Amino acid sequence: MSDFKQTFNSSLGKKLIMALTGLFLCTFLIVHLGGNLLLFSKDGGFGFNVYANFLTHFPPVEVVAYLLYLSIIVHAVYALVLTIGNRKARPVKYASSNNSPASVSSKNMGLLGSILLVFIVIHMSDFWYKYKYTDTVAFKEYRTNLSSGITTVSDFTPTSKDFEHSVSTQGDEEVVRVKDIHTKVAASFGQLWYVIIYVIAMGALSFHLLHGFQSAFRTVGWIHRKYTPVIEFVGTWLFAVIIPLGFALMPLVYYFQSLSK
Ligand code: HEM
Secondary structure (H helix, E strand, O other): OOOOHHHHHHHHHHHHHHHHHHHHHHHHHHHHHHHHHHHOOOOOOOHHHHHHHHHHOOOOHHHHHHHHHHHHHHHHHHHHHHHHHHHHHOOOOOOOOOOOOHHHHHHOHHEEHHHHHHHHHHHHHHHHHHHHHOOOOOOEEEEEOOOOOOOOEEOOOOOOOOOOEEEEEEOOEEEEEEEOOOHHHHHHHOHHHHHHHHHHHHHHHHHHHHHHHHHHHHHOOOOOOOOOOHHHHHHHHHHHHHHHHHHHHHHHHHHHHHHOO
């Protein structure tokens, strides 16, 4: 077996792959949260729908998206392989009385990761799959008056089954026709059970990242007197607090808005 193959088949090699795929997934979360913040702009879903259209139709982004799906699968499979390997090597658990949040996280990474995997399957089958592979998502037309900047929105029914999106200029108006995933998101977030699933999953995301982000840096050997406290700060405040809270606020805000309609 070559040195390369041997390294990646060893327990340390598998941990290294988990660390690298995990850090890649962390970067995705920042971008995804940033884009999804468009849900909070009161523009009839214009910004959010154009952003979702860009993600699914811009080839370089599509390539990164396939890397992302591969990373999710590799991260989950290697977690399972390592857990089974560890159980075989040490069937009796270590005795520990430390109940700090970081310790609770590190002891339950498998459970937290499994909750996240179930969440990702539900999430992708409801939004991503329906958006890309079914015709259950309707279209909207946004007309922006180029002199006043005012945008009006209406339903749009394409004449061809193959229609995906279009941008054109008619007189002094820019006309954008895109799939309306915003209405689908708003409908999902108008259901209490759906909101509860998202909030529980974001709790799991918080605890998973509280340990995972810092642990990934230790695995790749990035331990430094000066920089490790910075990594711990970013892992705690950005990845375990701001990002899960930001994602959880989306279903919560949409749910409470739907009650007042
Ligand atoms: C709670 C707020 C969230 C909203 C509103 C949301 C919305 C969406 C939508 C509309 C899509 C399909 C269209 C697109 O690719 O943009 C999508 C895709 C996806 N989401 Fe989310 N999402 C949320 C949270 C999350 C979280 C917390 C995760 C991971 C833990 C996640 C993982 C994914 C993945 C892996 C995809 C497929 C990515 C792609 O193909 O580009 N999402 N999301």
